[in-house]
Amino acid sequence: MSAPDLADLIENLRRFADDRDWGRFHTPKNLAMALTGEVGELVAELQWLTPRESAAVMDDPEAGARVRAEIGDVMIYLTRLADVLGVDLIQAAQEKLADAALRYPAP
Amino acid sequence: MSAPDLADLIENLRRFADDRDWGRFHTPKNLAMALTGEVGELVAELQWLTPRESAAVMDDPEAGARVRAEIGDVMIYLTRLADVLGVDLIQAAQEKLADAALRYPAP
Amino acid sequence: MSAPDLADLIENLRRFADDRDWGRFHTPKNLAMALTGEVGELVAELQWLTPRESAAVMDDPEAGARVRAEIGDVMIYLTRLADVLGVDLIQAAQEKLADAALRYPAP
Amino acid sequence: MSAPDLADLIENLRRFADDRDWGRFHTPKNLAMALTGEVGELVAELQWLTPRESAAVMDDPEAGARVRAEIGDVMIYLTRLADVLGVDLIQAAQEKLADAALRYPAP
Numbered sequence: 001m002s003a004p005d006l007a008d009l010i011e012n013l014r015r016f017a018d019d020r021d022w023g024r025f026h027t028p029k030n031l032a033m034a035l036t037g038e039v040g041e042l043v044a045e046l047q048w049l050t051p052r053e054s055a056a057v058m059d060d061p062e063a064g065a066r067v068r069a070e071i072g073d074v075m076i077y078l079t080r081l082a083d084v085l086g087v088d089l090i091q092a093a094q095e096k097l098a099d100a101a102l103r104y105p106a107p
Numbered sequence: 108m109s110a111p112d113l114a115d116l117i118e119n120l121r122r123f124a125d126d127r128d129w130g131r132f133h134t135p136k137n138l139a140m141a142l143t144g145e146v147g148e149l150v151a152e153l154q155w156l157t158p159r160e161s162a163a164v165m166d167d168p169e170a171g172a173r174v175r176a177e178i179g180d181v182m183i184y185l186t187r188l189a190d191v192l193g194v195d196l197i198q199a200a201q202e203k204l205a206d207a208a209l210r211y212p213a214p
Numbered sequence: 215m216s217a218p219d220l221a222d223l224i225e226n227l228r229r230f231a232d233d234r235d236w237g238r239f240h241t242p243k244n245l246a247m248a249l250t251g252e253v254g255e256l257v258a259e260l261q262w263l264t265p266r267e268s269a270a271v272m273d274d275p276e277a278g279a280r281v282r283a284e285i286g287d288v289m290i291y292l293t294r295l296a297d298v299l300g301v302d303l304i305q306a307a308q309e310k311l312a313d314a315a316l317r318y319p320a321p
Numbered sequence: 322m323s324a325p326d327l328a329d330l331i332e333n334l335r336r337f338a339d340d341r342d343w344g345r346f347h348t349p350k351n352l353a354m355a356l357t358g359e360v361g362e363l364v365a366e367l368q369w370l371t372p373r374e375s376a377a378v379m380d381d382p383e384a385g386a387r388v389r390a391e392i393g394d395v396m397i398y399l400t401r402l403a404d405v406l407g408v409d410l411i412q413a414a415q416e417k418l419a420d421a422a423l424r425y426p427a428p
Binding site (some may be wrong): 130137141143144145146147148150151154155174212 | 237244247248250251252253254255257258260261262
């Protein structure tokens, strides 16, 4: 498979932390805070836009690049947090989606 | 491949939204807010734990199930947000990780 | 002065924590996480509303009561965090507002 | 009274927004997002610290100044949000504290 996949990302994040001896900082508590900080930066990119403007944000190359970068940062910390907790990110999401489908049946 | 992968999750989230006609609520602005709410719930699970306790949170079946569920919810909204913006979640993360590797060279 | 003021709130929060021996949990790190959780709940109340609907949210008695309660929770943790750090909440805000006035001069 | 109080801050924030014609951006939805962004910056200041280190963060003049500034920013948006919603910040907090005292009686 050519595209980088989630297993690669998990592995790259592990190596990145190990190479810098940052594993000791990567407690779930600290990573959840880092995730908060990155979500805050992502939200800040959209805060003054109308919903309609937010839907077109990728049409602006500069704003689009910033949004993309912030999404990347959020994904980094979410992936790392799930990894240190031993949670399968995709499976956890699929399970919650299945729950939601029961709670909100399609018409 | 047998395990559910990210492409499946993206597709399931699209169908879930379409089946309920919720696409009109799923602006990037609204989804970023929903992501914030879910991150807040995840953080709340860890807020009174010491870093050491947080590292062992999955050993407690009840707390562990809650943390796993919150991670699932965060992943749902992050995946959906990236999808409506046309951002490849894994690629965006890999790019930011490559940036970080340049900014913080391994010793 | 008859209205409850900020000094009273600070004092009540101190006593509340002391009476329950919760001071040891109230590190800045933990309180910042608790603040995050409460902001997440506040944001969740507004996430699917249009900006216009959000401006009228207090007209709905039930939604209005929830929003008011979440604002109260956010204020509790922000006040407590500032107190344990020895930061004067109003003065810190006034200083940042003065900075903003320099950065964004009025036309 | 010599110290700047909350009523002054509310008034200064109103004038600041009016002078720049920013009132139209200050919907509750947008302000809640701005609050999220500022809380994210505050959390980021504390994310890699141990709880003990976080308790001493004000001893470091540079980190302390950053934390104080972020608290100021959070207070700005919380105060402005409460004002546009017509919510009395202190009263809302006192009410929630009274609720908490009932739910968690002192021993």
